[in-house]
Amino acid sequence: MSAIIETKDLVKRYGKFAAVNGLSLAVPEGSIYGFVGPNGAGKTTTMRVLTTLTRPTSGMAWIAGHSVTDQPRAVRRAIGYMPDEFGVYDDMRVWEYLDFFAACYDIPENERRPLINDLLELVDLSHRREDLVDKLSRGMKQRLSLARTLAHDPQVLILDEPASGLDPRARVEIRELLLELAKMGKTIFFSSHILADVAEICTHIGIIEAGQMVMQGSIDEMRAQLTPHREIVITVRSAEIAETVQSLLAGAPDVIGVEVLEPRSGRWRVRVDFTGDDDGVAALNQRLTAAAVPILGFTEETKDLESMFMRVTKGAVT
């Protein structure tokens, strides 16, 4: 996978203050890239540079191979941008809003009508076609905004905090929509400080703090990097079996510790701290099966992003 968005040592200073300070990132084509960081970390500034709205102080950025400073029009053709603020024109109907932006992308009038229908259907707003834009709920506005970014069928979507300020239902809808768009082959680069959202849909993550990339990579790599040991929880029916499991696994290779947890709803659980790889996990499972221990469940607990995030960011928010 080649990088469709790339920055190299990107710096943006406002006076003495460096909002982005030597940021290098690479977003593979077709990925859903979560750009995570605390407020004020430089996420929006980075996006403004990528969308040609702000000139970087130094450093380079490319989208689909076009430099954002030297080829701004080519970049604009390749991207759809959704800022964190929804720009409202009062006195505008939903279809007119899309019609206007489609016209701004040079889409001829006779192609706009079917296009608008398709877009409205995609974001599930067909029934609000004739409504005034400022009468829509925030979630609907956000979906309309997303439809707008798709008008010219861009390769890359750059979305600034697409889920902020939405109720849980609207958030789920946006998430579904993003997955749908990724299936259509779009690369999605979005920022968030809501880590749960990022973890659930992203293929790649970049963590930024104080204008610098703390770490980035595919979500699996990040997990492996951030969680040096794995946690396996084995569920069994009784305390005796739990102890058997404990004694069986305690001496296994790469196992750091085995602990019997408090029983939950009549089931006993054994937690295994493990530093091995996938083969090792399989070996543990086989060891139990070979000893004919009746187990109900064998699951690897995924460490959530929240704890990863807390671990890598030092809280040095500017």
Add this chain to the structure above:
Amino acid sequence: MYEDAGIVGWADAPGEALTPREARLERAASALRWGALANGGLIAVLLLLAFLGGVRAVPGLFSALHSALLGAAALADDAALATVIVLTLLNTSLLLVLMVGVLARELWALVGLWLLAAANAAALLLAGFTPGVVTAGAAAWAGAVAARDARAFRLNPVMVRELRGRMRGARAFVVLTVYLGLMSGFTVLLYLFYTATQITGSAASGAVGRVLFVGLVGIELLLIIFIAPAFTAGAIAGERERQTYDLLRTTLLASPSFVIGKLESALGYILLLLFSAIPLQSIAFLFGGVNTAEIVLAFVILTATAITLGTVGIYFSAITPRALTASLRAYAAALAITFGVPLLASLPLFNAFVGAAGGYGSGISGSPVVEAAFIYAGLFLVSLNPIATALITQQLLIDRQVVGFWTVTLSSDGSTIPLVSPWISFTVACLAISTALVVLAVRRMRRPAREAR
């Protein structure tokens, strides 16, 4: 850097690759720009020659120029030269307007190119207007290039959006009704006042008609002075405040299209107001004393004023971050233009022209060259001001039935010099100033805004 990237083309960065279509249209625009430059150079040469001929440095110069530049027109030699200069000025302005129109990909530009080419070709064939070759050539070449990409020309999306919003629902019609109601009320008041002040009640009905007409046009002019800058001053600054400006800047909408669209939507509404008041102006016909030429010329002057003040608003909107500040600055500029310039009436050159127009002499004697210079400078000054233009145009129309050209007999030596009615020079000046302001606004928009955090 950004500022140096073309004049008003699409490229936002130097050396940026354009699509083939964009490159072609940019070439068409640049042909128009060169045509305008050539015309500008021609004007400079003609003015120099006019000066030489005027001071009689070269005998027979005017008649030679007449036969060379406007051979087939039966005019006095000096009037012919004045005509050529005015037509060339008009060509320059129109070429620049069309250049901006092509860059903004306006449908009217596509049509306008061919009209301009045809008009110049006709002038060449019928009146022997040889300088028209430059304009006809540039316009026809650009027109041919543009016709190939006719699909790129469209209704301006910004204008469509603004007009949709503005004309929606009852509001627009209520505003129009209230406006016409007030205008009608004003007309009635004017009529009552005027007839009441005539002691015998036998006021000549022609005079009543004229008072009503002048009163209405005056009110419309005031209205334009207050509405035109307000409509456009919020254009760019307002989009910034609504946070829609960034959205637009990430689309492919080019800055010229944006500026022209805003201008068109403001002018569209102002023209609606002007058109809807024409029947009211025509009441003056019932009383007599006003002819169609006056109504048409009043409309031209009002429109030219609206265009200029609209672009003044756009310009300040582009250079000012906040809509309110932009409005204040635009108003200050509009007031300076409309009311500040007449304050210069105390200057001798203004008086010289007004005196000459009034037929009681320029009041300057001695050198005929100085006197002529004063009168032309006065015409130039008047041409920058809608009120002075309107008044003097009307005076010429009524006193001398002059619509276009007229002559002044110099009090210094009794020779005559040719002049144009101020509405012509005013319109040309308005087009030139507006185009310049649009270009400046576009260049300013292209510069990345000073971002605050």
